[in-house]
Amino acid sequence: MSELWQYFRDNQSDIAQWTWTTVWLAGGSLVAGLIVALPLGWVASRYKWSYPPFVTLAGLIYTIPSLVLFVTMPGLLGTKVLDPVNILVALTAYTVALLVRVVADGLASVSNDTLAAAAAMGYTGRQRLFAVQFPISIPVIGAGLRVAAVSNVSLISVASLVGVQQLGALFVRGSQGVTLVPIVLGVIIIMLLAFAFDAVILLGIRLMTPWQRAVRAR
Amino acid sequence: MSALAFLADGNSIPPLSQVSVWLNDPENWTGPNGLLVHLRQHVIYTVVAVVIAIIIALPIGLLVGHTGRGAFLVGGLANGLRAVPSLGLVVLLVVWLSPKIHLLQTVPGVVDHRGALPYLIPVEIVLVLLAIPPILTNTYAGVQNVDPAARDAAKGMGMTGFQLVRKVELPCALPLIMSGVRSSVLQVIATATIAAFAPFLGGLGQYIINGAQVINDPHNGYPAMVGAGLVVAALALVAELSLILVQRYVVSPGISGRFKTSKSTVRAPDGSVVGTELAGV
Amino acid sequence: MIRFESVTKRYPDGTIAVNSLELTAPSRQITVLVGPSGCGKTTSLRMINRMIDATSGRIWLDDKDTSKIRPAKLRRGIGYVIQHAGLFPHRTIIDNIATVPLLLGTDRRTARARAMELMERVGLQPDLADRYPAQLSGGQQQRVGVARALAADPPVMLMDEPFSAVDPVVRAQLQEEFLRLQGELGKTIVFVTHDIDEAIKLGDQVAVMRVGGTLAQLATPAELLSRPADAFVAGFVGRDRGYRALGFAHADALPVAQEEVARLGDNLTTARDRASDGWALVVDAERHPQGWLAVRGLADNALHGQVTPDLLNLGGTLAAESGTLREVLDAALSSPSGRGVVVHDDGTFAGTITASQVLALIEAQAAGDRQQAETYAAEVLAGDAHGAPGGAP
DSSP states (O other): OHHHHHHHHHTHHHHHHHHHHHHHHHHHHHHHHHHHHHHHHHHHHHSGGGHHHHHHHHHHHHHSOHHHHHHHHHHHHOOOTTOHHHHHHHHHHHHHHHHHHHHHHHHHTSOHHHHHHHHHHTOOHHHHIIIIIHHHHHHHHHHHHHHHHHHHHHHHGGGGGGTOOSTTHHHHHHHTSSOSHHHHHHHHHHHHHHHHHHHHHHHHHHHHOHHHHHHHHO | OOOOOOOSOOTTOOOTHHHHHHHHOGGGTSSTTSHHHHHHHHHHHHHHHHHHHHHHHHHHHHHHHHHOOOHHHHHHHHHHHHHSOHHHHHHHHHHHHGGGOOOOOOBTTTBOSTTOHHHHHHHHHHHHHHHHHHHHHHHHHHHHTSOHHHHHHHHHHTOOHHHHIIIIIHHHHHHHHHHHHHHHHHHHHHHGGGGGGSTTOOSTHHHHHHHHHTTTOTTTSHHHHHHHHHHHHHHHHHHHHHHHHHHHHHSOHHHHOOOTTOEEEEEOTTSOEEEEEEOOO | OEEEEEEEEEOTTSOEEEEEEEEEEOTTSEEEEEOSTTSSHHHHHHHHTTSSOOSEEEEEETTEEGGGSOHHHHHHTEEEEOTTOOOOTTSOHHHHHTHHHHHTTOOHHHHHHHHHHHHHHTTOOGGGTTSOGGGSOHHHHHHHHHHHHHTTOOSEEEEESTTTTSOHHHHHHHHHHHHHHHHHHOOEEEEEESOHHHHHHHOSEEEEEETTTEEEEEEOHHHHHHOOSSHHHHHHHOSOHHHHHGGGOBOSSOOOBOOOEEETTSBHHHHHHHOBTTEEEEEOTTOOEEEEEEOTTOOGGGOOSBOOGGGOBOOOOEEETTSBHHHHHHHHHHOTTSEEEEEOTTSOEEEEEEHHHHHHHHHHHHHHHHHHHHHHHHHHHHTOOOSOOOSOO
């Protein structure tokens, strides 16, 4: 335990830098992924014919292994191999792939009775979307976002294999085989980060769904 | 374990067109270091991990879904396992565990190197841990989604707990379970690339890791990395499609809804089959 | 025979669902448990097959204490039909029905043969055997549920609102067929419903339960209508009690009047001649009544052509000779001509009867019953009540 702490202090600045990289890579990809997935998911839920192709395409993207995606990005984007932007784009692609289906299912799961009532009250289509469908879908979409967050955070360390500097570098150091300390430290920090993201998103869901709070309080 | 030498300068990586050249070269496919060998290793690592994960996760998911108790455990376990960085755990286990496994053997049919087993076990442990969450959560969700009326009727008819799980809950939960297995297989295929990080194991990730060291080389560098990546993606696609096919055969038509204009058997009054005819909805 | 001996069900949070219930459901009869939500009827039913275990008291199945039998074994000898059928979506209809025999160890061939028999019994087409539940309508699914419960030929059947989830037309059909089936099979049935009309229609005896799980009254439907035990039962049974009680009354002989009838295809002039008081009853070639023809005010020159179905008024209902007084009264009241049509059991025209004639019949019967009731009341007051007067009012 004290060894871990010692190592942490000795390499504080590096670890801080890497942690920050991990955080903005994960956070950035989540936000970007959500922003892209919301309209796509809405289209898939609204226009039934688009659902199968969108979801299949999303599935295909998800099957591409992370390492492969990280590796292909420089070729596609014209960036350098070591550029962390590769990772950002790849993770965003994954997030989108995961969330499109979740968003589509979430929006479609709002009961027709509720929507019909809203229409009868005079809500326009767009108002129904923002005032009724989205709020009700928040728990479902939020759950998907949590899975994406946790997966993304732990996925980032793989980027070490292509040289991008983030917390995975601790694993590379440890792989030189002398001591377990950096590896254990890396695992701990990454898992804590993942749980932190999860908790923040969960909190966000709770804040945005006060009606569910009332149900829980009962 | 070899340290990876990273190139500071990626400006002269070969263009993507080189990838198809690399893939089309039969020399890269055959031979003891060829794609086919690595592909086989990759497939075996995946299958072993998923099978073990099913053996562990399916009973737990069924039990928790059936009794309704311990749902929090399922969610927490799945979430926790998802948060574990695979690469980190592989490195950790290889550094810590491998020296402790004193079995200097080859793994017959998979790797020809002596000393492969101590590295295979840690990697499989990591892959199994990765494969468990989708199967566990989907099994639990699948059982929970079984029509409560059907469950009540089954109990009321005199089925014991085991019979209920075996005859009703499991078949009805099958679509979701299969979906979880598919998800799991995809995750493992993707992550098995890091198996190459451990010595001797190979798998398709080998090309990626080796390629990173000679990245500008048009024969073994970047094109090899991307080429191997495409093979992995293709493997994943084939696996997904195969499992979808399996799902079609294994899941009862009554659940999947695939019975429009199916053939139905024509029966004699005593229940024996007489023939078949097209049945409408 | 099923007997509840001081059965109580208390939940950990203190709610008492069933309170010291004493009830006997006689063999080969339908006992209906009816009452408002929260009266414990479903809980009581589910205690019979130990889906819920009683907190205290015992339930006897013939001479066996149900708490001493292993639940799964107990349930395999009891048919169980629930509101939403609970069919197994992953099995075909024939395999659904064959479930319990297979559980009991019958071989597949025999079990399937039996399933086919039962399908016919409950009125399902044999080509449905290899369909899946999702392909069937609600009414068909309920029939499958009943067939499934009958498959192992259990002496006892428990039914929990089996017909509540279908629309009224289908429900009426299912109820009729259920009665027919019971006539053939003679099972001991405990039936739960919240609908008092269903209870009165189906039950050989009806147990009205109160919120809190106590028995308010156990009686035959006729008694329930004519002598509700207290204000709660009276209120629950509802209004129109007198009128509905007529559904249990039969007349020994209906004083029907003969009259001339017109036939489909007759000339309209002929029909007019056969009419009395402006209306002519029209029958078909087999003397089955088809409807009434209004001829009042039709001048000669308007009477061209034949009697055709589109000219007829179909308002009146038909009453069978052997039917209940309620049917006869309804026939008279609903008839556009004021004359109720009575038919023989084979459907051919028997005669007509007016509302006042039916009413006279009803009053005569009531007078007779009043006498019986008065005698009974006198006996009770005198302190020796030897059994209730038998029969319905």
